[in-house]
Amino acid sequence: MQSFETLSQQFATRFQTDHFPAAPATLYDPNRYFLKLGGKRVRPVGVLMGNELFDTIVDDAWAVATAVELFHNFTLIHDDIMDAAPLRRGQPTVHEQWGPSTALLAGDVMLVKAYEYLNGISAKYIVPINRLFNNTAREVCEGQQLDMDFEKHDAVGLEQYLHMINLKTSVLLAAALRMGAILGGAGERNQNLLYEFGRKLGLAFQVQDDYLDAFGNPEKFGKQVGGDIKSNKKTFLLIHALETASGSDKEELASLLAGNAPDKVERVLAIFHACGVDAWARELKDRYLQEALTHLEDIAVLSKRKEPLRELALYLIHREA
Amino acid sequence: MQSFETLSQQFATRFQTDHFPAAPATLYDPNRYFLKLGGKRVRPVGVLMGNELFDTIVDDAWAVATAVELFHNFTLIHDDIMDAAPLRRGQPTVHEQWGPSTALLAGDVMLVKAYEYLNGISAKYIVPINRLFNNTAREVCEGQQLDMDFEKHDAVGLEQYLHMINLKTSVLLAAALRMGAILGGAGERNQNLLYEFGRKLGLAFQVQDDYLDAFGNPEKFGKQVGGDIKSNKKTFLLIHALETASGSDKEELASLLAGNAPDKVERVLAIFHACGVDAWARELKDRYLQEALTHLEDIAVLSKRKEPLRELALYLIHREA
Known part of the structure; x- marks a missing residue:
């Protein structure tokens, strides 16, 4: 059983690999830049910890963790466009640095790359992992839309807010842990x-x-x-x-x-x-x-x-x- | 052997189903609107024809055709944002009608939905079909980025232009046909x-x-x-x-x-x-x-x-x- 810190460091080391082709650099350099901004990597480590709760960490867990982290970064790049946010972790956002069109495409291709990792895991896990991943991805989009909707409403009840937060931020952590559990045979x-x-x-x-x-x-x-x-x-x-x-x-x-x-x-x-x-x-x-x-x-x-x-x-x- | 027209009509009928949940309507109504704008459906019919070239059309071909058409519409919604296009098929574009943030998210969730259809096909085809789909999706994004890059360049050679067009528009039709061929056992x-x-x-x-x-x-x-x-x-x-x-x-x-x-x-x-x-x-x-x-x-x-x-x-x- 390894601590969050140990797994987070291990994940960070593995995640440093170059996930994208060299060309066109105008598309992939923004992705490389964004991934280097770092983060706590809580969600991918959730996959690893969910796996290790039930069994030794399997190779597939690293691929799924990578897909989850790429998905999370895809949402951040697109959220930053929608929020017109100038900074992310103290550095210029992708749309600020390269314009909204490139940020949009960089996000799109980041999501596709996440699916590429998911397609590389053992055949028997592909369907259940993708099913959970897709459901969660859809929910995260729904949460972001509700968050934008609420900005225009005067009255938002606690129940509605909870529903939105659940979709926008909670289900991805929950799904990451569960993907690990699936891979651990739970x-x-x-x-x-x-x-x-x-x-x-x-x-x-x-x-x-x-x-x-x-x-x-x-x-x-x-x-x-x-x-x-x-x-x-x-x-x-x-x-x-x-x-x-x-x-x-x-x-x-x-x-x-x-x-x-x-x-x-x-x-x-x-x-x-x-x-x-x-x-x-x-x-x-x-x-x-x-x-x-x-x-x-x-x-x-x-x-x-x-x-x-x-x-x-x-x-x-x-x-x- | 069925003609393009016959298959196109059959596909149009099946594709009319509602692909999205009811709520949040602020996210999914734009998707429903956009899919109703129609189109020739050349790419999904490519899947069906690629299949039928080698064998009777299998159920999976309809799911893959649907995924291909949803993917194509995802690219159109996002391209329209990037091009600031007011109209698509004579009707207001999604970003024109609901704003760029909703258009961005509607496109994202359209792509996720495409992957949901791909995850429902027979287990033995999931990996090869997804591999081709992912490669193609990445190439289409690269083509769009190159197209935007070229707008800023004075001199674009014929070779470069061909490379861009190949990625932006040719590989999706090619891949659609090939996906059908895979399902037909070619x-x-x-x-x-x-x-x-x-x-x-x-x-x-x-x-x-x-x-x-x-x-x-x-x-x-x-x-x-x-x-x-x-x-x-x-x-x-x-x-x-x-x-x-x-x-x-x-x-x-x-x-x-x-x-x-x-x-x-x-x-x-x-x-x-x-x-x-x-x-x-x-x-x-x-x-x-x-x-x-x-x-x-x-x-x-x-x-x-x-x-x-x-x-x-x-x-x-x-x-x-």
Whole structure:
């Protein structure tokens, strides 16, 4: 049983290989550039850990992990176009550097490359792995579309937001773990439990992400605090505040959202505190984390095999605020 | 042995099914809209005809044909974004109707759907069909990138242009036919010959397309003649003219390309005639068509089985100018 860190380093080393042909460089250099920007590689390591929970890591797991990471990078390149984001991990995005048309095509070909890796695994796993991969890919697209739809809606309920976040961010981690479980020979029940572990962990992670954007320590969080508030982004926090604030808080929140007051962040945070949004979010995060860990406990393998996944959950959720 | 028309109608009927879930409608309605715009469905029928050249059409051929047509539509949706095209088949494009972000995602999910169909075919064909599909998908992206690169270059040679056209438009028809051949149980040699038939036919078709844009009868061609000339589009004709014009023709052509004279189309056409570009293009088209037909003749099946493919070639290339 290997830790997240060990597997992440191993994956990073293997992933450094050149995944693309030399020519045309105008298409593939952007892909090479983007993959070099790095990342925590949580999802591909999820494949490896899902596999190792049940058996020794098989060769196919590395190919599937690579496909999952390429898929994730395809979504990032295309999301950056849609969000008109200038930076990714502190560096210019692909569309910023090479224009939106090349970014669009670079993303497309990144997705095709993911499928090429999937087509190289043992014949008996191709159908089930591709089925899960395709379903998940479709769900991630749906989640991104819902996220864009919500930007145009005034009222987004907590249920709707949860549904969107589940599709946009949770199912890929869940599916990565489950693909590993399939390759490890896990039965259907264990596969489902591991999938649910990943899904709940993803939700806990998103609550935490929303929380840190508002209440995090800027030095440790690594990005500007209050960005979501400034841009009126619908988050767990804002949605809960809009659902629970009353009287003058409710009115002030509405008027703050309608404008760009210089003290907007401080005043919205004050309302969040007054509504108890911070405590609520911490509890929600803990609940999802607890549910995730319960699913993990229920998986029918020796408890000590689960240790790396338990550590991963705590590492992802208890990162420094 | 069924004709292109018969198979095209059968395919159109089957393809009318709803390929996408109901929700989110904001994502899938654009896909449904785009598929309803229609088209000649040449590529999916290529799969069916490639199959029937060797054997009775199998169920898998319909699934692969569907995947090929969904892939083609994915490229059209994304190409329309890149070209900022307002219309497709006389109707607003997806990005024009729903914005570029939704068009981007609608294309992405169309591609994923294509892979879903491929994952449903008989296990023994999944790997070879996906390998060819993936290679082709990558090549089509490369062709589109080269096409965009060429817009920025002053000098594009005939060889380079051929390479681009081959990737952007020929390999998909070639691969469609070959996928059908694989499903029909064809051997490697016959597969290669059919692939080359499709590739050469694609090149002949593109020469013809470039030719008609300049020399076609506007009433029969169905679109404005001279569009490529007005936009300085690199075509077989312009590239050949730039390579062969000399003296005053060469100078005049350069100055016409640098400006937007009201009589630009007429004057460029006059230079084309002076350089013999029209006769050259007709000969080039005939040569590719002849090479295609020779490859078809070399395929080791009874000649009468080839009749529908021969007819398809003549139908595609001798369409009314």
